[in-house]
Amino acid sequence: KKALGTYETDISSGAATYNYPLYLPKGRNGLAPQVSLSYNSQAGSSDSITGYGWNLSTGGSISRTKEYGMLEIYDTNEFSLNMSGAGGKLLPVSLTDDEHGEYGLQIEEAFYKYEFQTDESWLVTDQNGLEYYFGQTTDTRQDDSDDLTRIFEWYLDEIRDPLGNYVRFEYYKENGRVYPKAIYYTGFGTAESANDGPLEIRFQPFYDGVSTSDERADWTKWYDKGFEVKTEYLLSEIEILLDDSIVREYDLAYTVGENGLRSMLESITETGTSLEGDIVTLPTTEFEYQNNGLTYSYTEHASIASPDMDDAQLTDINGDGYADQAFFAGISGIYDYVYASLNGGDGLSFGGEYFEAYYTISGTRELDYYTSLLDMNSDGLQELLALFSPSLSSSCMYYNYGEGLLFEYYDRGCNVPYSVSRETKGYRFGDFNGDGLSDLFTGDETTASWTSSDNNPIYLNTGDYSFSDSGYDSPTDFAWGTNTSPGFYVGQDTGARLADINGDGLTDIVQAYRDLGYVYPSTDDGTPIVKYYLNTGNGLFVEDTDYTMYESPAFSSGMIFASMEYSQFGLSTQTYYASSNDTCFLDFNNDGIVDIMEGSNAYVWNGIDTWTASTINISSSANLNCGGTHGTVTTTISNNNDLNGDGFMDFFESLEEDVYGKDSYLSDEDKPDLLTNISTLGGAEIAITYKSALQYED
Incomplete structure (x- = not known):
């Protein structure tokens, strides 16, 4: 049977493409508009007026x-x-x-x-x-x-x-x-x-x-x-x-x-007028898409021996598309180092040559330091960024060449301009100006303030391995400061987090906390406080009330990142303590919309106002968590943890005391909302299957 429209696999990108024919009358002297309706599996955008x-x-x-x-x-x-x-x-x-x-x-x-x-x-x-x-x-x-x-x-x-x-x-x-x-x-x-x-x-x-x-x-x-x-x-x-x-x-x-x-575009029905003036409706062309039904399964695989996962990151070190193991260690007062165990490409084996990068701290070594792997120049390779307190004058960066020597000291450094000390425990990264580079977000060490106009907390990545003061201010504190009433501990978690809430590529801020103190019933009644600050891209954040994340009966405790309680109940001696909940943002189902993990529970967000609990089929002995902590039966989640190159989040077991027998948990699911079947009005069927390019051997 003859298929209506044209299906092709794009040779350069591998995308599935389909063009639905729109028949237009010819214009005078051949002058006519060109109107087309087309699908591209790699061009999904939530703002399309014809469906994802x-x-x-x-x-x-x-x-x-x-x-x-x-x-x-x-x-x-x-x-x-x-x-x-x-x-x-x-x-x-x-x-x-x-x-x-x-x-x-x-x-x-x-x-x-x-x-x-x-x-x-x-x-x-x-x-x-x-x-x-x-x-x-x-x-x-x-x-x-x-x-x-x-x-x-x-x-x-x-x-x-x-x-x-x-x-x-x-x-x-x-x-x-x-x-x-x-x-x-x-x-x-x-x-x-x-x-x-x-x-x-x-x-x-x-x-x-x-x-x-x-x-x-x-x-x-x-x-x-x-x-x-x-x-x-x-x-x-x-x-x-x-x-x-x-x-x-x-x-x-x-x-x-x-x-x-x-x-999602479900069908197109064409109706026309015949030469006799009759209205004729042709058979409908229908479209079907991949759907996991909010149930996600993982297959457990025994991995080869690897070092303990304490303080480790899962990230793509050498730019081959597979998450590797990066470990941080050091000898107090002498040097620190990071070494990488490379992924064999199947998500089950790690090893080969262990590339190492050693770095020393100029001046006095401080107890607080922050070391991170991130792509500083958008070349697909992770650089090593070491930031130290109480100032950033001794910070350094190591460039990733991707071959042979994994990291090499970059002598220009990556020092951040500063006027006061920064709290290294508060360093965060996000793209705040939409240029695709990782920017730095930090807070004041003394007051824990992230909003003071004198201490602009956001530094933009210049693209040449350095940061510059942006003049951007945060709309909210990420840690309670000295002047916070009623008496939160300085530096305690306010429940503020970075995430791209609206999917426009700019890092936004969500704050969600609950005050369980009841001393002041009018203000401290345990009601969750959830605020959404959207990044306008020009240095300003606007508080938005159209998005709603908390309203979901599926949550055991609501989307709350931090809870505050009184540890003493006397009005003159009241103090608060804050506990950070094991809740984090991530795109769990790979649909391009940020989701929530709360402990071992995953909640898929529809992008507007509803969270839906999903079913995770994984080994009963594995406890999932966002923090990456280790333990005897904990499967940890780390950054960029696609272990087998299929584009889906996988998990790797974290057993500090046991260097053998760690398991990988690889996703068995399909990417949601991709076009899989076309039933054309000519009676033909077009079936489409997908596979990651990394999973082809040749």
Whole structure:
């Protein structure tokens, strides 16, 4: 049976791709819009208006590049082109000022002419004289409503041939998002409604007007463009009209993904008008996706002997895609060292040559120190970062070459500018400006303050193995300070954590704690306090009330990171102590949305307001935990712990007193929400299976 549409495996990326055909009438002199509906297994985005993994293309756009981070996004003159026949990075060729003028593709293939005009619009001209206009009005620009000069994306709003024929595009804007509304073609003369031709494409519900009934449950709110963009609607219909009468229509229906909320394109139904004027509905094309049913199984495998896992990290040391074992040790007052046991590629064997990096501390060795492995320059290799208190003047970094010598001292160091001492126990890392580099988040040693304007706690990674003061302030303390009332211990956990809550690639802050002290009933009644601070990318965090994480009956104690109680009950002598709960953020089911682990329990988040308890089928003797602590029967979770290269989180047993017999627990599950089956209207079936590239031997 003949399949409808085109399925291909992308040769360069290995992605599964599928194009659903949309049949459009021909335009005058061959001038017609190019509208496509396509799927890509590696392009899943929660803000897609056609469902996860799908994309609707209606002509193209030109946007700013985000590779340098939010602070520079509107100060660079590099842009990205996305249109039929051409695409890539646009770089300046001949400018009339700092930004406007002629541009060219970094890798030229189409040989078009690209002009950024002084009225803030773009003009692209191809070799046949066709002119493509982008962002001629604010209606066809994605911009900051508080500052219209901050334009992130220019959408195609007109195509014109040398004879005067044109195609005109309309869009609908709401809350920073630009949606397709209509396309008019076979027009002639000035591009306006009076001159539009008889052919028209309408995109619903945007053409007729959206209502509350059109709002999607899995809306997104992102700040990755330097301003708030909220995506609230899905495409429901594509209508093709001739002289205001519908001649063909595509109805899109949606279902939910594994987390119970994510929008997934379930079917497309095509309806048309026959030559006799009859309405004909063709068989529906249906789509199916991988779904684990919130049940996750692990197979226990005996691993070969390895050193004890005390103070160890599971992370990819040599850049081959497999998590290795990294161990930290030292001789007091002499030197410290890290050595790595490399993964054999199956998640079961570790060994081979043990690469080692020795480092000494300049000056007096302090008791408090923080050593971490993280990718400082986005080369896929972990650098060794050693930070020491009471100041960072003796901090150092070791560069990872990936071959032979694993780490080598980098003589420029990685010293952080500072005006006061920092509390090393509070060092954390996250991407705060969206440039893909690990930034440093720290607190004041004396007052435990993370928010003082004099002690900006966030240092941005410069990309050259150093950090610079960003001027960013935290919206909340991560440890109670001396002035905190009613008398929390200085330095105790406030329940604040770093996580990308909304999935826009920027590190946000969540604070969740419970006060169990009851001395002041009006304030200390045990009610959980949960706050969400979204990173705007420009140095500010905004407290958000649309997201809800606590409301879930599945939790035994709620999503609480810290609990405070009175240790004495006299009003004059009251003191508090805080206990940090074994609760952490991680993407447990590999669906791209952060989840929660609470001890051995995993809760899958739908990205908005609901946590659902999942079933973990693993050895009954294994106790999972987030902290990575060791014990006699503890299976630890560490960073980047994909042991066998399938993209899923695996576990490795932590038995300090026993260097033999440690086991690996490898995931048996499939990545959620990937397209697996297409039932086309022609009666054909297309089945798709997936396998990690790392799991192919050749």
